[in-house]
Amino acid sequence: LRNQIVAMQSLWIEKKLEVDFDIPELKVFADESLMSQVWSNLFANAIKYNRMNGTITVRGFEVDDDVEIVISNSGAGIPQNDLPHIFERFYRVEKARTRTTESYGLGLAVVKRIIELHNGGISVTSVERQETVFMVRLAKQGNL
Ligand code: ATP
Ligand code: MG
Secondary structure, eight states: HHHHHHTTTHHHHTOOOEEEOOOOOOSSSHHHHHHHHHHHHHHHHHTOOOOOOEEEEEEEEEETTTEEEEEEESOOHHHHHTTGGGGEEESOOTTTTOOOOTOSSOOOHHHHHHHHHHHOEEEEEEEEETTEEEEEEEEEOOOO
């Protein structure tokens, strides 16, 4: 996640975002290259659906035998009606909201499947016109 944040630095600097990153060294039982796809999809969304001069906050915690990563971003938020659908493939909240033509609404569908492959969980909450928060849960150890 640290690496993805650095790799996308030019994108968030361009939008004048304030990125507040604070996660301890956490070990999770997960495929590194698949997880790097998860973090880059989530972080790319946090930039793409943010506003100018907005904020992104990343936190990590240990919760019992799990690790929880929380990524919050300011911006338009996601309407309550759309929230149950955003992990569906090809689902995008508002086609007009982003001008990018390379968006397919696949990012979160991929993220969810990768997390499920690891027996983890992902959830989202959002306050319209304020912020969106994604929470990822992964086990520290795999079950033998
Ligand atoms: P792709 O990731 O395939 O380029 P996408 O970003 O549109 O396209 P998803 O990443 O699956 O697709 O996200 C689905 C929709 O959920 C987005 O179109 C956007 O409307 C909404 N969304 C996702 N992440 C956020 C976020 N952090 N803040 C606000 N809205 C979001
Ligand atoms: Mg996306």
